[in-house]
Amino acid sequence: xxxxxxxxxxxxxxxxxxxxxxxxxxxxxxxxxxxxxxxxxxxxxxxxxxxxxxxxxxxxxxxxxxxxxxxxxxxxxxxxxxxxxxxxxxxxxxxxxxxxxxxxxxxxxxxxxxxxxxxxxxxxxxxxxxxxxxxxxxxxxxxxxxxxxxxxxxxxxxxxxxxxxxxxxxxxxxxxxxxxxxxxxxxxxxxxxxxxxxxxxxxxxxxx
Amino acid sequence: xxxxxxxxxxxxxxxxxxxxxxxxxxxxxxxxxxxxxxxxxxxxxxxxxxxxxxxxxxxxxxxxxxxxxxxxxxxxxxxxxxxxxxxxxxxxxxxxxxxxxxxxxxxxxxxxxxxxxxxxxxxxxxxxxxxxxxxxxxxxxxxxxxxxxxxxxxxxxxxxxxxxxxxxxxxxxxxxxxxxxxxxxxxxxxxxxxxxxxxxxxxxxxxx
DNA sequence: GTAGTTATTGACTTTTTGTTCAGTAATGAA
DNA sequence: TTCATTACTGAACAAAAAGTCAATAACTAC
Numbered sequence: 001x002x003x004x005x006x007x008x009x010x011x012x013x014x015x016x017x018x019x020x021x022x023x024x025x026x027x028x029x030x031x032x033x034x035x036x037x038x039x040x041x042x043x044x045x046x047x048x049x050x051x052x053x054x055x056x057x058x059x060x061x062x063x064x065x066x067x068x069x070x071x072x073x074x075x076x077x078x079x080x081x082x083x084x085x086x087x088x089x090x091x092x093x094x095x096x097x098x099x100x101x102x103x104x105x106x107x108x109x110x111x112x113x114x115x116x117x118x119x120x121x122x123x124x125x126x127x128x129x130x131x132x133x134x135x136x137x138x139x140x141x142x143x144x145x146x147x148x149x150x151x152x153x154x155x156x157x158x159x160x161x162x163x164x165x166x167x168x169x170x171x172x173x174x175x176x177x178x179x180x181x182x183x184x185x186x187x188x189x190x191x192x193x194x195x196x197x198x199x200x201x202x203x204x205x206x207x208x
Numbered sequence: 209x210x211x212x213x214x215x216x217x218x219x220x221x222x223x224x225x226x227x228x229x230x231x232x233x234x235x236x237x238x239x240x241x242x243x244x245x246x247x248x249x250x251x252x253x254x255x256x257x258x259x260x261x262x263x264x265x266x267x268x269x270x271x272x273x274x275x276x277x278x279x280x281x282x283x284x285x286x287x288x289x290x291x292x293x294x295x296x297x298x299x300x301x302x303x304x305x306x307x308x309x310x311x312x313x314x315x316x317x318x319x320x321x322x323x324x325x326x327x328x329x330x331x332x333x334x335x336x337x338x339x340x341x342x343x344x345x346x347x348x349x350x351x352x353x354x355x356x357x358x359x360x361x362x363x364x365x366x367x368x369x370x371x372x373x374x375x376x377x378x379x380x381x382x383x384x385x386x387x388x389x390x391x392x393x394x395x396x397x398x399x400x401x402x403x404x405x406x407x408x409x410x411x412x413x414x415x416x
Numbered sequence: 417g418t419a420g421t422t423a424t425t426g427a428c429t430t431t432t433t434g435t436t437c438a439g440t441a442a443t444g445a446a
Numbered sequence: 447t448t449c450a451t452t453a454c455t456g457a458a459c460a461a462a463a464a465g466t467c468a469a470t471a472a473c474t475a476c
Contacts, residue, residue, distance in 0.1 A: 010442055010453045029328055033241030037434065047455055049436085058434065117325035119387035120237055127391040134388070161404045164396065168380035169373055176376075179327035180342065183335035188372065196369045204412035218423045218472055244463065255425055260465065418476085425470070432463085440455070446448085 008046075016054045016064075019044045021107070023065050028110030028178070032062055032118050059122075066115070066125055069108045074136055081143055088148035089202045095144070096170065100194035103174050113175045138163045145205070154205040162205070169197050216254075224262045224272075227252045229315070231273045236318030236386070240270055240326050267330075274323070274333055277316045282344055289351055296356035297410045303352070304378065308402035311382050321383045346371045353413070362413040370413070377405050 022044035026035040037058060041048045055061040077095060084091045103109045111129075119126035141163035148154035173193050181187065230252035234243040245266055249256045263269040285303060292299045311317045319337075327334035349371035356362035381401050389395065 006442060008442075008454065012453065015453090031239060031241065031325060031329070033239065034329055036432090048434085049455055050453080052435065053453070113324065116321065116383055116387045117239060120390075121239070121242055123390055126388055130388050130391045134384075135393070157408075158404065160394065161396070161401065162408075164381065164401065165377055165405055165408055168384075169376040172376035172380040172383075173372065175324055175380075176342075179324045180334055180338050182328075182331055183338045185343070186368065188369070193369065193372065196366065197373055200365075200370075200373055200412035201408065203414075203416065204408035206411075208411065214472060216424065216472075220423065223423090245465090246463075256463095256465085257425055257467085258423080261423070266464070419474100420476100421472105421474080423470105423472075425468105427467095427469100429466070430464080432461105434459105434461080436459070437457100438455105439457105440453105442453080443451085445450085 015044075015046065015050065017068075019046070019051055019054060019061070020065050020068050023061055024069055024107060024110065024114075027062065027065060028107075028114045031114070032058075032121065037061075062118075062122070063125055066111065066129060069111050070129060070133055074133070074140065077137075077140055081140060088144055088151065088153050089205075091144055092141075092148075092166070092202065093198050095141070096166070096194050096198050097191065099170060100190045103170070104190050109174060110178060112171055113178050116175065137167060141166045148205070155207045157205065166201060170194060223252075223254065223258065225276075227254070227259055227262060227269070228273050228276050231269055232277055232315060232318065232322075235270065235273060236315075236322045239322070240266075240329065245269075270326075270330070271333055274319065274337060277319050278337060278341055282341070282348065285345075285348055289348060296352055296359060296361050297413075299352055300349075300356075300374070300410065301406050303349070304374070304402050304406050305399065307378060308398045311378070312398050317382060318386065320379055321386050324383065345375060349374045356413070363415045365413065374409060378402060 019040065023035070023040045026040055026043065037048050037051055040061075041051050044051075051061065055064060077098075080094065081091065115126065115129050119129070138160065142159040145154060145157070145159040145162045145166075149156055149159070170190075170193075173188060173190060176184070177187065177190070227248065231243070231248045233251065234248055245256050245259055248269075249259050252259075259269065263272060285306075288302065289299065323334065323337045327337070346368065350367040353362060353365070353367040353370045353374075357364055357367070378398075378401075381396060381398060384392070385395065385398070
């Protein structure tokens with residue numbers, strides 16, 4: 001007699017991460033309110049009851065999704081800036097291209113659009129995201145620009161403004177892709193755009 | 209005896225526009241799903257029943273909001289491009305600054321964030337928006353860039369890419385402001401950013 | 417003023433979906 | 447093999463918000 005292969009397994013440790021992953025996928029696609037917990041559960045391979053075993057309610061699940069997804073992205077980049085030697089425009093390209101790379105493959109990059117959509121409905125979470133991601137990456141790029149100015153490689157501009165000008169286009173293109181991939185007749189390649197954007201940028205930052 | 213001042217008035221003609229305006233305000237702030245029709249009605253100074261007198265259901269109201277809000281913005285700009293004489297960078301600045309201006313005052317500019325958030329839930333509407341606004345304004349700017357290249361004012365770049373690089377930052381900053389105005393510790397002035405972005409841009413587009 | 421018309425109301429019904437929990441079956445220890 | 451433990455299920459419950467409609471009050475024409 002073969003083992004009667006159980007209809008489900010007990011996997012206490014793996015569940016939370018799987019549920020969060022499923023929730024991220026659906027939240028990022030449909031938004032918080034339009035996502036049904038039944039669907040999250042189904043995608044995670046469990047039932048709704050199980051979701052409530054690990055998360056207090058829908059809102060707490062949402063917060064968990066954001067918190068888990070957001071954190072680890074920036075540390076690598078920050079050390080990269082600390083340790084860099086050589087032309088600052090090279091570092092800028094390194095940062096932009098690796099960012100574009102990650103955007104194309106990591107599921108976590110869907111979080112930008114999600115936060116943009118839900119920020120006003122979750123003010124505390126919005127603040128967390130702004131502090132932990134937006135401001136932090138802005139500072140990262142502002143830092144690179146500042147050093148480039150100090151070294152004489154870039155002309156004197158407001159580093160914080162420049163940081164916005166550096167980050168905004170990439171995020172926007174990514175968000176656009178997510179929102180309008182079905183209807184945009186001429187989709188852009190993220191990495192190609194990053195390259196284009198970078199070229200424009202460094203020439204704009206150089207001395208005249 | 210004075211007129212007993214009626215508790216409400218019959219204003220068949222004015223209602224649709226008022227309801228749409230109220231709906232736009234709330235949809236743009238909270239999103240489609242999180243907006244209650246009771247609140248739309250209240251903000252429009254009517255009751256829910258009245259909303260259903262003029263719109264078949266919530267989804268149709270949403271479509272009406274987008275369709276009514278989106279259309280008139282671009283015509284002015286398109287004639288401007290047709291009739292322009294002189295430096296193309298001047299026209300570029302004219303377009304960018306007037307756009308930033310409109311973004312700061314017109315309630316209709318909330319539509320970008322709304323469409324980004326809801327596009328995947330309303331594919332047909334997303335296509336309408338992309339055709340009528342996104343692609344159209346992209347073409348507008350691509351046109352200016354192209355002519356600038358032809359006249360020798362700008363170096364040879366892919367006009368469509370450049371158009372994206374021109375439009376994306378402004379839209380992104382606006383969307384950011386809407387989403388994170390409560391938590392961003394250092395809010396940007398849209399017009400100041402537009403100026404900064406423009407300066408970077410034209411230097412990036414010029415011949416080396 | 418009066419009567420007929422209809423724009424508007426507000427209470428009601430329906431639908432949807434978040435939330436709960438008693439029961440069930442997988443697991444590990446004895 | 448048996449038993450105790452508990453992760454998980456699924457059906458049932460409750461709340462919230464969409465959608466309906468008979469009654470009402472504002473308006474218009476006479």
